[in-house]
Amino acid sequence: xxxxxxxxxxxxxxxxxxxxxxxxxxxxxxxxxxxxxxxxxxxxxxxxxxxxxxxxxxxxxxxxxxxxxxxxxxxxxxxxxxxxxxxxxxxxxxxxxxxxxxxxxxxxxxxxxx
Amino acid sequence: xxxxxxxxxxxxxxxxxxxxxxxxxxxxxxxxxxxxxxxxxxxxxxxxxxxxxxxxxxxxxxxxxxxxxxxxxxxxxxxxxxxxxxxxxxxxxxxxxxxxxxxxxxxxxxxxxxx
Numbered sequence: 001x002x003x004x005x006x007x008x009x010x011x012x013x014x015x016x017x018x019x020x021x022x023x024x025x026x027x028x029x030x031x032x033x034x035x036x037x038x039x040x041x042x043x044x045x046x047x048x049x050x051x052x053x054x055x056x057x058x059x060x061x062x063x064x065x066x067x068x069x070x071x072x073x074x075x076x077x078x079x080x081x082x083x084x085x086x087x088x089x090x091x092x093x094x095x096x097x098x099x100x101x102x103x104x105x106x107x108x109x110x111x112x113x114x
Numbered sequence: 115x116x117x118x119x120x121x122x123x124x125x126x127x128x129x130x131x132x133x134x135x136x137x138x139x140x141x142x143x144x145x146x147x148x149x150x151x152x153x154x155x156x157x158x159x160x161x162x163x164x165x166x167x168x169x170x171x172x173x174x175x176x177x178x179x180x181x182x183x184x185x186x187x188x189x190x191x192x193x194x195x196x197x198x199x200x201x202x203x204x205x206x207x208x209x210x211x212x213x214x215x216x217x218x219x220x221x222x223x224x225x226x227x228x229x
Contacts, residue, residue, distance in 0.1 A: 033217075096214060102146075103158075105150075105157035108155075
């Protein structure tokens with residue numbers, strides 16, 4: 001089975017712009033979670049989508065949003081970018097219903113905001 | 115509410131020495147426990163997991179962990195490390211509720227193996 005894929009791998013934007021990141025989960029996985037990873041804050045949970053619905057949400061401002069399509073692919077959007085949004089954004093998919101919530105991570109998208 | 119504490123932010127160790135990375139958790143319900151590893155510029159990958167059964171869990175690359183319910187710990191060990199084990203290690207706790215599985219990650223422990 002193919003793993004979780006994320007595009008693009010690297011992105012450079014300037015303050016005030018918006019960005020969309022994409023994630024394709026492992027085939028058959030319906031749960032997709034997004035995380036922000038920075039050296040200072042570690043791994044922080046953004047949100048989780050399951051069957052096209054946001055099921056869980058972390059503590060991030062409304063500039064961060066996401067969606068999930070019927071094929072379980074997910075996108076996250078960050079509007080009005082700030083310098084502090086520079087981070088590695090990780091997507092993870094999960095085989096809902098078994099394996100105790102094990103998550104399968106993609107390689108991440110490295111976002112740099114100038 | 116769940117929480118995960120990784121007691122060491124950095125662990126330097128010489129090659130072929132043993133290592134233990136410590137993880138304590140708190141939760142009011144039954145949990146599932148995981149260790150993930152992250153190599154530079156990559157995502158996280160699963161090292162091992164405890165779902166139920168034997169409290170000693172063996173994972174990939176020679177790592178093992180022991181679930182201790184009374185001490186609410188899930189420490190990761192390896193008897194002899196290699197340079198290639200240099201990476202960041204994350205302990206995670208998951209439980210199942212109305213919103214599906216919820217997973218909390220620790221802050222990570224950076225393992226640095228020296229020659």
